[in-house]
Amino acid sequence: MLHRAYHRFVRIALLAALTILWATMLTASVNATTWAPAAGWPQESATPGSLWLVNTIADSGTGSLRWALTNAAAGDRIEFAPAVFPPGNPARILVTSALPRIGVNGLTISAVGRGVILDGRNAPTGLETGMRIDGAAHVTIQGLQLTSFPKTGLLVTSASNTLIGGDRLVGQGNVISGNGGAAIELVGVGCTGNTTAGNLIGTDATGMTVLHNGAGIVIASEPRTT
Incomplete structure (x- = not known):
């Protein structure tokens, strides 16, 4: 009787020891093989991009487009209050000085x-672009809608993979008209892969009334701009 109880105790103790050993080995294996992206791979940010809501027609101050452009970081989004x-x-946002560069x-x-x-219309005559x-x-x-700037409406310098416009049927296109220089100008080394689509150039928002720019779309950059 005592002999059987002894052997039963030994088996239980051995099983417990093997269980602990197996769990320890499994943990070590998982820790040793945890995958991490290689250096240079794109990684998801810990927090999503911020939304900056423009809720005033003022050219400066909290809630203005100028304020949003000044504070926006990579991956952020700027929208406009529907009310x-x-x-x-x-x-109309009457721009009186150069907006922050993007x-x-x-x-x-x-x-x-x-x-x-x-x-x-109220911008200084030497202002380079809207x-x-x-x-x-x-x-x-x-x-x-970008209008009445002394020179270029939208200037893209040494930027890549920019999307200006989109599907005009859903309102993604821009209206760039009545500017003293080009509607859109793409210039500089590395200015590649940019797309302009669905924009109204040189007309009003209806597309029926002519509002000339000094030029249309000017490309003075590397190829692969469409």
Whole structure:
């Protein structure tokens, strides 16, 4: 009787020891083989891009487009409050000085389904452009109207894979008209892979009234801009 109890105790103790050993080995194996992306691979940010809401027609101050452009970081999105910028009655932002250059990757500026006019009639005569994308990649600009700037409406310098416009039927196209220089100008080394699509150039938002720019789309860069 005692002999059987002893052997039963030994078997239970051995099984417990093997269980602990197996669990320890499994943990070590998992820790040793945990996958991590190689250096240089794109990694998901810990937090999604921020949304900056433009809720005033003022040219400066909190809630303005200038404020949003100043604070936006890579991967962020700038949109416009529908109550301030209704599509049926577009609101004008009278730009009085150069807006901050867009130099962060992956920024989206969307006025799709909104009525947003960037008006440069009060800008100084030497102002180079209404908006400028400078050396950034994967920037998207959709649904805006840029008009009455002394020179270029939208200037893209040494930027890559920019999307200006999109599907005009859903309001992604921009209206760029009545500017003293080119509507859109793409220049500089590395200015490649950019796309302009669905934009109204040299007309009003209906496409029926002519509002000439100094030129249409000017490409003075490397190839692969469509």
